[in-house]
Amino acid sequence: MTNSLPRRTLLQSTAALAALPTAASAATGPVIKLRLLETSDLHSFDENYDYFRDTPDNTVGLTKAATLIRAARAQAQNTLLFDNGDTIQGNPLADYMALPGNMPPGHIHPTIRAMNTLNYDAATIGNHEFNYGLPFLTAALSGANFPFCTANIHNADGSPWLPPTLILNRTFTAQDGTTHALKIGVIGFTPPQITNWDKAHLTGHITTSDIVDAAQKHIPTLRPQVDLLIALSHSGISTAPRRGFDENASYYLAQIPGIDAIFTGHSHRVFPGPDYAGYEGLDATRGTLNNIPATMPGFWGSDIGIIDLTLTQQNGKWLVADFTCSTQPISQRDDHTVTSLATNDPQVDSAVTPDHQQTLAWIREPIGHLTQPLNSYFALIGTDASLALVNAAQTWYATPLLPPTTLPILSAAAPFKEGYQSPDNYVDLSAGTIAIKNVADLYMYPNTVCALQVTGAQLQNWLEHSAEIFNQIDPQNPAPQPLLNRHVPSYIFDVISGITYQIDITQPARFGAHGKFNANANRITNLRYQGTPITPDQQFIVITNNYRADSGNIVQNPNAVLLRAPDQTRDIIVRYILAQKTITVATPPVWSFAPIGAPVTVTFESSPAAARYLLQNPQITSQGDAGDGYTQFSLSLS
Numbered sequence: 022m023t024n025s026l027p028r029r030t031l032l033q034s035t036a037a038l039a040a041l042p043t044a045a046s047a048a049t050g051p052v053i054k055l056r057l058l059e060t061s062d063l064h065s066f067d068e069n070y071d072y073f074r075d076t077p078d079n080t081v082g083l084t085k086a087a088t089l090i091r092a093a094r095a096q097a098q099n100t101l102l103f104d105n106g107d108t109i110q111g112n113p114l115a116d117y118m119a120l121p122g123n124m125p126p127g128h129i130h131p132t133i134r135a136m137n138t139l140n141y142d143a144a145t146i147g148n149h150e151f152n153y154g155l156p157f158l159t160a161a162l163s164g165a166n167f168p169f170c171t172a173n174i175h176n177a178d179g180s181p182w183l184p185p186t187l188i189l190n191r192t193f194t195a196q197d198g199t200t201h202a203l204k205i206g207v208i209g210f211t212p213p214q215i216t217n218w219d220k221a222h223l224t225g226h227i228t229t230s231d232i233v234d235a236a237q238k239h240i241p242t243l244r245p246q247v248d249l250l251i252a253l254s255h256s257g258i259s260t261a262p263r264r265g266f267d268e269n270a271s272y273y274l275a276q277i278p279g280i281d282a283i284f285t286g287h288s289h290r291v292f293p294g295p296d297y298a299g300y301e302g303l304d305a306t307r308g309t310l311n312n313i314p315a316t317m318p319g320f321w322g323s324d325i326g327i328i329d330l331t332l333t334q335q336n337g338k339w340l341v342a343d344f345t346c347s348t349q350p351i352s353q354r355d356d357h358t359v360t361s362l363a364t365n366d367p368q369v370d371s372a373v374t375p376d377h378q379q380t381l382a383w384i385r386e387p388i389g390h391l392t393q394p395l396n397s398y399f400a401l402i403g404t405d406a407s408l409a410l411v412n413a414a415q416t417w418y419a420t421p422l423l424p425p426t427t428l429p430i431l432s433a434a435a436p437f438k439e440g441y442q443s444p445d446n447y448v449d450l451s452a453g454t455i456a457i458k459n460v461a462d463l464y465m466y467p468n469t470v471c472a473l474q475v476t477g478a479q480l481q482n483w484l485e486h487s488a489e490i491f492n493q494i495d496p497q498n499p500a501p502q503p504l505l506n507r508h509v510p511s512y513i514f515d516v517i518s519g520i521t522y523q524i525d526i527t528q529p530a531r532f533g534a535h536g537k538f539n540a541n542a543n544r545i546t547n548l549r550y551q552g553t554p555i556t557p558d559q560q561f562i563v564i565t566n567n568y569r570a571d572s573g574n575i576v577q578n579p580n581a582v583l584l585r586a587p588d589q590t591r592d593i594i595v596r597y598i599l600a601q602k603t604i605t606v607a608t609p610p611v612w613s614f615a616p617i618g619a620p621v622t623v624t625f626e627s628s629p630a631a632a633r634y635l636l637q638n639p640q641i642t643s644q645g646d647a648g649d650g651y652t653q654f655s656l657s658l659s
Contacts, residue, residue, distance in 0.1 A: 050334045051195035052342075053203075056097035057251065058090055059318055059326035060104050061286030062147070064111020065118075066321040067135045067373045069365060071445070072113040072384055073438070073462040079361040080443060081321040083135055084373075085351035087366035089325050090139055093349070097329070099193040101205065102139060105286040106147025106255035108132050109161050111321070113461045114373075114380040116591070119153040123379075129164030131376040138368040141167040143187050145209025145253035146174065147287065151219040152467045155226060170253070171209040173235035175228045182227060185209075185235070186243045203339060206247030208239060210254045210274065212287065213266045217571040221469060221585055232256055232270040233263065236277045244279040248339040249332070252280050257288030258310065258317065260300050272302060275310035281341050282328050283315040289442075291324060291348050292317035308346025316346050320442075324348040354443070357629070357650045384458035389598035391455050392605040395463075397448040398631035399638060400436035401490065401505060401514060402656055403613060406606045407448045407463055408434045412518040413606070414597035415564040415590065419472055422584055423562065428474070429550055431519035432564040433483070437465045439511035444628050444650035455598060464591045468566035472584035473576060478557035481545050483575050484522060485531040487514045488544040494526045494658075496619045501655055504623035517563065518611055520555065522548040525615040526623075546615050566590055614658055621658045626651040 060083070069082035079085070094100045109115055109132050118124050118131065129137070136144075144167060150158050162169055172185035189205040213229035232254070244250055257269030267273070271285040290296045292315060293308030302311050308328075309315060316326030331343040351363045395407045412432035420430055438448050450459050475483070490509045494502050504526070523546045531542040548555045562583060569575055570582050586593075598604055624644065629652045632643050640657045647653035 051197055051199055051201060053099060053193050053195050053201065053332040053339070054097065055193060055249075055330045055332055056093065056100045057282055057284075057328040057330065058093055058100060058102045059284040059316055059328075060086055060090075060102075060322065061255070061284065061318050061326070062107045062289055062320035063104070063132060063322055064107055064149070064320065065109055065115035065132045066112055067114065067132050067369060068377050070377070072380065072458060073465070074445065075381070075384065075458055078445075079359055080323060080352045080354070082351070082365075083132070083322045084365045084369040085361070085363040086322040086325050087135075087139055087369045088363040089349050089351060091366070093325065093327060101142045101189075101191070101251075103207070103251070103253055103284055104136065104141055104144035105253050105284050106145050106211065107149045107286065108136070108144070108147065109158070110149040110152045110467065113384050113458060114376060116461070116467060117380045117383050118376065119157055119467070124157070124160065130161040131373040133161055133164045134372045135369045137164075137166045138366075138372055141165075142189055142205075143167055143207045143253070144169050145255055146171045146183065146211050147255045148212045148215045148218060151215050151222055151227075154222045169209070170207055171211050172239050173210055173213060173230045173232055174215070175230065177226055177228060179228070183209075185239050188243075188247055203248040204246065206243045206250040208236065208243060208250070208252050210235065210252070210256055210270070212256055212268045214268055214572075218568055220571045221567065221587075229266075231266050233267075233273050233277065234265075236274055236280075240277055240279045249281050249330075249341075250279055252283045254283055254285050255287050256285065257290070258285055258292060258297060258300075258303070258315075260302060271315070272310050275313040275315065280313055282330065282344075283310060283313055284326060284328075285310075285315055285317040288317065289320035290317055291319050293346055294348070314341075314344040314346045316348055318348050319350070322351060324350045354649055356646065356648060357444075384461065385456050387454045387456050388460075388595055389455050389601065390603045391450060391452050392603060394452050395448060395450040395606065396631075396634070397436045397439050398627045398634060399641070400439050401511065402625065402641075403638075404608050404611055405436060405516070406608050407450075408436060408516050409518065409608045410604065410606045411464060411590070411594060412516070412564075414594040415470060416518075417597050417600075418588070418593040419470055419564045419584060419586065422586060423472060424583065426562060428560050428562050429519060430562045430564065431517050433515040433517045433569065435487075435512045435515045437512050438462065440627060440651070441507075441511055447628050447630070449628075449630060455604065457595065460591050460594045460598070464594060466566075466568075467589050467591065468568055469589055470584070470586040470593060471565055471567050471570035471582060473563050473565060473570055474581050474583050475561055475563055475576060476557060477548070477555040477559040477561070479576060480517070480520070480555065480561055480563070481548060481557075482531075483515065483563075484517065484545045484548070485543070486574060487516075488524050488526075489530045489532045490514045491524065491526045491530070491544075493529050494617070494621060494623060496527050496617045496621055498621070501622045501624045504625045504656065515565075515569070516611055518609075520548065520550050521610060522546070522612050523615040524612060527617055617658050619659065622655050623658060624653055624655050626653055628652065
């Protein structure tokens, strides 16, 4: 799980700038034009298909990106292609392949098989690669016909888990027709938090080190051996002060001498682009981190990254004399219309068709019956039935597995599909038959179930983290005010069932971007259990997922984790529905906005389909088209 912005922002392409006059203009020796291409965060979206809605989707798919890659290669004499991680997890096809027996020895993972058709030069590992365990990951990587590297993942004995660096021997053609053999150095990096996020899989097997520290260790040895050094950083871009073991470390990585180009990822954003305008040390137009060329190409195959380098030879060494950075999208969204900018690639389609068809048959298997529709259109403004179903399933499953206790048992779940990727990205289940694909829609990630023992004070802090998603609202402002901070992803917003509370959005957030913390801020008010105010030292058990249990954001004491179940949350939702057969979701009030004391109107965006449910929410009014396929709604508070 990672920070994300709206899909409409992600798919804004940044055209390559014309090369600025530099020393290259006056170069008298050979000049090499080298094009570097990147994919990142494919998450097994090999086909242009949304498995959650069971329908084609031209905004995603390696099959579309592959067409752009082949075209970009045809336009350049010299090219290299890299992948930046998070390749084999992320959708029902990936989950289906990870089921026992679905990828037997010798069978190549479909995403790897698709990538093999494109002849990648090298790749690094993303954090989600570890979600299915080391044996599955090892089997998947073994099918690749291109090498992987990562410099900050180690075996338990300290030895490298994968090669930390690679040297690629390539021959390029200069502008004058001469050929030159160059050594291309590649170094890879992965968020060091994997040992927390996938603790159950990695403890005793894998350790990690800080990204920048690993770069400082390996680059001085690699640089003298190569003509060009490329960093594959499965890490986002943040200018927050460096604290060590940072998740988003690409900005500080770019300060390490010796790197010629950086490919970034993990954050599911686009760079260069307006998402990063105004950051110190970044050029969001030209595409540089501390003057080093860089790209980040969205997610799910939405874009490819392109860095065009001009190399000149001086004193026997090849130098980057000039560059341009850009991203190229596979589609363009104009309000409610999506225009595909790339056709499907026949080789990719052919490589994954059998697994795609098997996945479709699997996700369509019926498991139960819903008595009412479930959707997440208004998940961020009040009680949401889709989250209530997840919390009910978690409580049903985990309670019998806990040690005997008299402590209150609560459950936490967040809305994963709440429109941050596109106006189609919401849960929307009709009454009637529910199938496995609907469970994948309800819960996107292969998290496992955990239980934490927390105090009332920790519970309050947990909810203050969730409340970060809201902007601070001015009660004296009569004009409509935007409710949501779109730099905060919806998966941060845990709703904890079994208690009641209010959120005072006129107060500042306790937690903010880049690790900001305001100890005096309190948005959570009227926090109660069974109608009685919760005290700071009161004890609770909260059913949650392994990411919450191991992130360190809630509790730092490992003894507070009372349960580490082996089962994924999606699997227990399936079991719950199979056991109940007919599902009527109870939605007792959990949270609401605290009274403001004055008439205030806030606005938010949701899917146009949300308008069907306005009669159930009289305080919500449609304000019409918000652009990029969204509708703007207003909510009256007082």
